[in-house]
Amino acid sequence: MKLLVLHAHPRSKASVVQRAMVRAISGLDGVTIADLYAEYPDFDIHVAREQQRLLDHDVIVLQHPFYWYSSPALLKEWLDLVLENGWAYGPGGTRLAGRFLLSAISTGGTQEAYRHGGRNRFEIAELLSPFNQTAYLCSMAYLAPFVIHAGRQLPAGQLAAAAGTYRDLIVGLRDGAIDPLSRLAPGFTLPPAFSAKR
Amino acid sequence: MHPQDLLLGAFIYLAAAVIAALLATRLGLGSVLGYLVAGMVIGPSVLGLIGREGADVMHFAEFGVVVMLFLVGLELRPATLWALRRPIIGLGGLQVVATALALGAGALALGFGWQAALTTGLILAMSSTAIVLQSLSERGLLKTSAGQSCFSVLLFQDIAVIPILALLPLLATVNPQSAHGATLIGDLPRWAQTLAVLAAVGAIIVAGRFLTRPLFRLVAATGSREVFVGLALVMVVGIALLMQLVGLSAALGTFLAGVVLADSEYRHELEMDLDPFKGLLLAVFFIAVGAGIDFSLLLHQPLLVAGLVLGFIALKFGIMFLLARLFAMGGPDACRFSFALAQGGEFAFVLISFAAGLGLLDPGQSGLLVAVVALSMAAAPLLMILDARVIQPRFASKPGARGSEPIEDTGARVIIAGHGRFGITVGRLLQASGIRAVVLDHDAEQIEVVRKFGFRTYYGDASRHDLLEAAGAAEAQALVIAIDEPEKVLQIVETARRHFPQLQIFARARDRVHAYRLINAGVEHVYREVFAASVDLGKQLLVGLGMHPFEAHRAARRFKAHDEDLLRRSARHVDDTQRLIDIARQEREELERVLTSDASAPGASPDHAWQAPDGRPSDAGPAPAPPAGQAAPQPAPWPPVPWRAGAMH
Numbered sequence: 001m002k003l004l005v006l007h008a009h010p011r012s013k014a015s016v017v018q019r020a021m022v023r024a025i026s027g028l029d030g031v032t033i034a035d036l037y038a039e040y041p042d043f044d045i046h047v048a049r050e051q052q053r054l055l056d057h058d059v060i061v062l063q064h065p066f067y068w069y070s071s072p073a074l075l076k077e078w079l080d081l082v083l084e085n086g087w088a089y090g091p092g093g094t095r096l097a098g099r100f101l102l103s104a105i106s107t108g109g110t111q112e113a114y115r116h117g118g119r120n121r122f123e124i125a126e127l128l129s130p131f132n133q134t135a136y137l138c139s140m141a142y143l144a145p146f147v148i149h150a151g152r153q154l155p156a157g158q159l160a161a162a163a164g165t166y167r168d169l170i171v172g173l174r175d176g177a178i179d180p181l182s183r184l185a186p187g188f189t190l191p192p193a194f195s196a197k198r
Numbered sequence: 199m200h201p202q203d204l205l206l207g208a209f210i211y212l213a214a215a216v217i218a219a220l221l222a223t224r225l226g227l228g229s230v231l232g233y234l235v236a237g238m239v240i241g242p243s244v245l246g247l248i249g250r251e252g253a254d255v256m257h258f259a260e261f262g263v264v265v266m267l268f269l270v271g272l273e274l275r276p277a278t279l280w281a282l283r284r285p286i287i288g289l290g291g292l293q294v295v296a297t298a299l300a301l302g303a304g305a306l307a308l309g310f311g312w313q314a315a316l317t318t319g320l321i322l323a324m325s326s327t328a329i330v331l332q333s334l335s336e337r338g339l340l341k342t343s344a345g346q347s348c349f350s351v352l353l354f355q356d357i358a359v360i361p362i363l364a365l366l367p368l369l370a371t372v373n374p375q376s377a378h379g380a381t382l383i384g385d386l387p388r389w390a391q392t393l394a395v396l397a398a399v400g401a402i403i404v405a406g407r408f409l410t411r412p413l414f415r416l417v418a419a420t421g422s423r424e425v426f427v428g429l430a431l432v433m434v435v436g437i438a439l440l441m442q443l444v445g446l447s448a449a450l451g452t453f454l455a456g457v458v459l460a461d462s463e464y465r466h467e468l469e470m471d472l473d474p475f476k477g478l479l480l481a482v483f484f485i486a487v488g489a490g491i492d493f494s495l496l497l498h499q500p501l502l503v504a505g506l507v508l509g510f511i512a513l514k515f516g517i518m519f520l521l522a523r524l525f526a527m528g529g530p531d532a533c534r535f536s537f538a539l540a541q542g543g544e545f546a547f548v549l550i551s552f553a554a555g556l557g558l559l560d561p562g563q564s565g566l567l568v569a570v571v572a573l574s575m576a577a578a579p580l581l582m583i584l585d586a587r588v589i590q591p592r593f594a595s596k597p598g599a600r601g602s603e604p605i606e607d608t609g610a611r612v613i614i615a616g617h618g619r620f621g622i623t624v625g626r627l628l629q630a631s632g633i634r635a636v637v638l639d640h641d642a643e644q645i646e647v648v649r650k651f652g653f654r655t656y657y658g659d660a661s662r663h664d665l666l667e668a669a670g671a672a673e674a675q676a677l678v679i680a681i682d683e684p685e686k687v688l689q690i691v692e693t694a695r696r697h698f699p700q701l702q703i704f705a706r707a708r709d710r711v712h713a714y715r716l717i718n719a720g721v722e723h724v725y726r727e728v729f730a731a732s733v734d735l736g737k738q739l740l741v742g743l744g745m746h747p748f749e750a751h752r753a754a755r756r757f758k759a760h761d762e763d764l765l766r767r768s769a770r771h772v773d774d775t776q777r778l779i780d781i782a783r784q785e786r787e788e789l790e791r792v793l794t795s796d797a798s799a800p801g802a803s804p805d806h807a808w809q810a811p812d813g814r815p816s817d818a819g820p821a822p823a824p825p826a827g828q829a830a831p832q833p834a835p836w837p838p839v840p841w842r843a844g845a846m847h
Contacts, residue, residue: 010748011749012746012748012749013746013749037746037747037748038746038747038748039747041747041748041750041751041752042751065846066846066847067846068846068847069847106846107846107847108846108847109847113847120847
């Protein structure tokens, strides 16, 4: 399968974890990495081009730091503009049906912070539900997210290991070694149009 | 006439015009009434400052009417004229016929012979184009629907003078030579005369279409304004002469020429250059009309003259009002229309002397008619004031009876002064966004180019307030000054701010110092002509050197905002070079600090910003973070603290 990694980080220079993740999957055949902030520094997203790029790939990876329990602004802008009514969803909007959506995020807090009663009060899966539902509305399958927690505090070796796991996931999806349907987000039911398309 | 007398005469007329106009407009009466009264005062009947040469002066000053009709024509594109065909022919034609018959019947009742009565009716059917158009335009009513109806009727009357001139000799029992004696073609057979007339009209149309534009471009290229004015006058005078040669009304010929040139880009320049001539000549004309009123006749038969004037005005008003209602005008419009046109006109004097020459009117009748027409013309401004001050307010208080609205919206939202490489980009962006713009440029070549791209363009110097006004500055929202002459830009700013304070001004600045001056002149939107391009280049250079595009983008934006802020803060020290250097030095250090702090301070990274101060994992203790969305107040243009991306928790 072909993968499109939409990478959004407004300060790539200051980024540690995201940079490690990008490095880990760079140069792979069949994996396109799009640095959105480099392509659209003025936020002027070329919708037709982005839609074509989506059609050219099977798995869409949204890779970004988990700013404010969500994505950086440009990725949100990208979703707002590119996933048009009648194209990605709504009447006749089944162009993305049958594809997969994967969130690959890095957080500042540890995994323990993301639980009921923890500092961030919600689980990652709950906080990611807008992306989960976005996939559903676009008749895509939402995969279990890939998360690196508190990456900045990890010793270099552990960060490299985490990045390696990410690479394995990407390569596995690309080669079919990992069946994406076996890796759906917990509780995710496939949208009706998804199965029709596959 | 002795040259001394000529100068003295000119002095008396002009001085009277100035004083009368000042007094009349101060009293809110309109300048036309002032001129008429001034004429009466300096005329032979009162002060005697000017003598009986008034009639000659009037013939000369009739040229003012000719120029006025040329200007009226300039305002009327052929399409507009065509759209007005129904009111011109229907309303105008009915008016002339009905008024002529009714007034002729009146004259018959007063004991005139039927030929004299019909002649009188035709003469009195004319209204005064000069007074009505001048008064209406002074009050800004020319483009209202009542104003347009008045215009249509007046236009028809001006055209009707020609057949009337042809008809009167047929009524005459004696047939003197003077019928077409003044024309070159008077001795030719009828068909040849007709042919000559058609050829003259054709020549005006063809020359106006194809000859004038290159000619004006040639003259405009000399850059000398008086040559342009000279050419305009030569053209109008030449057409007037040509028309007289073939026995047509000069006013009609120049009107036609005006219509032909209405689509030309030189229209506004022509309007402005000829306007003072028109104004002065009309003033002299009105003064001559005032001076020509024979007060002795008035003193001998005051009741008769007064009765005739009142009866004439009342009858004409009644017919106008009936016609107005017939043509479905509302109450306010019908009143304005009827009050405006209830008087005799300048062509009446021409027709009276012509008819007297034919023996159609005896000297007593023609003297009486001159007095009646002149007095009714003097009363005309009063009637329009009566209408504006007393009648119209009554309608205004009634709901549903709104006065007339401007029917033509020619105003563009944006005026672009200067359409070189700077202005053209602005213009194209506006055009692509569907916003109407008028382009002014004083480069005739450039105007030609711009026209081909489909812009409405006018030739002229945009620092002249009358050109700005003609381009619609009073209604426009914004003025873009994209001229590359710094001094000129400042001049235009000054003119625009004084006369059109509502205009938003967007100005092109040549350099930093010019930008200071523009800012000090009160311009908010100042754009240094190469600044944006340099910043863009610098941004792409940073990317080329390996900087992340988004960082380069932000650096460029910060630099720009910083520099523009600096520009505004330094503007008031424009004359203090040392001070400017000091400020620039301080600011450079500040700018460097700001730009580098963002790039080279990983410790200030947002990824850490939410961590506990002692470096504990952020989930280990209470959050030290301020509530989301509550940013600290930030000094302009951006905080000197490192820029923060979204916070990651």
